Amino acid sequence: MNKIKLLLIAIGFIFSLNLYAQNDFKIGINVGINYPKVRGHEYAKYNNFKVGYLFGVSIDYYLKENLSLKTNINYERKIKKLQLTYFSYTSEEIGTENFSEIYEYINIPILLKYEFGNSTFFVNGGPFFNYLLNNKIEPDFPNEDSDSYTEQKKIDFGFSLGIGTNISLNEKNDITIEIRDDLGIIDTGYVPKSVKGTVKTNAVKFILGWNLGI
Template sequence: MNKTKLLVVVIGLFFSINLDAQNDFKIGINVGLNYPDIRGNEFAKFNNFKVGYLFGVSLDYYLKENLSIKANVNFETKIREFELTFFDNQAQEIGTQNYNEVFEYINIPILLKYEFGNSKFFVNGGPFLNYLLSNKIDEDYPNDDSRLVTQQKKIDFGLSAGIGTNLSLNEKNDLVIELRNDLGIIDTGGVPNQVNGTIKTNAIKLMLGWNLGI
């Protein structure tokens, strides 16, 4: 099953939930931007990441009036930019070229969310799971350095925390603005063989959601 079919199936499962208790549920869609980073070894700070994007669906299940469990299923990209320097046969530098490596994930956080009374502000936190669908380097990249790094792992796991606000459009529909941080706590691989340490992820996200009022 390819990544598009997988995302469609997951979204379909969200919208097939029995909504007999619809007052306890809010279903929504969301889009956003992410800025990733890594840590865990002495060379991690030299990586250059760019802003990526995400989109997906959300589900809030209310335990109490101001307390809910919030889950997302997102398709998410993370982009790493790196530079190669080229030399001629006399070892003289002749130029540089930038390349992008794009990581595509399914991102699933399950968070406990607390809303502060009638203020419309909230905080949430809990675990997240990322599943790596693919990582690709620009087609014109001239070197295959896959043997120079440890195997890239499919699973990334960590803790997520966010703050945000709900903006009511009408009785049923809300806009949700949230700033979230995903902090990975396991080694995801891809460490250069000559470097000791691990690679653990981090991503700051700015998200805009729409609770659909169904």
């Protein structure tokens, strides 16, 4: 719960900027889904990730009419599917059990956003920073041997690129729809010690935002 409180404090800080925001600012909320994967070692492709989700707040600061700096503070959950297969003493398969490995992050991208003339479309790109709040397996995974993996690192960093569209609701409010790709460039650890390599992240996201017009 302390992690959720940290996100709520950050959200409150961003909304406090409304006291000073003029036409140069747009402040909003966003929700979305993600589909992650990893790369960097020979068994990375066998990781079975599922669709996760994110939510948070956004702020756009306009440098020019069509050019802005955009940032988010998001809580993001990434989910990997694990499965154990059980065998009898005679090597006959007798059943399977499914588990979910859950990664909880605070995700902060800092993006340069360009809106194309009078159209509704935009592109944005820039660095992102992830901080790992928690990593857990549900339900409890039997006989987990953490010594067989390299240390799980808290920090993830990389570059983000997105494309989307604005849908105007009225003079102040609009909806944004965006597809974004976060490509990690540093080793985040948790590599099986039996293999060589790294773990670098990648996540494709579908994000729905609402600029609140306040």
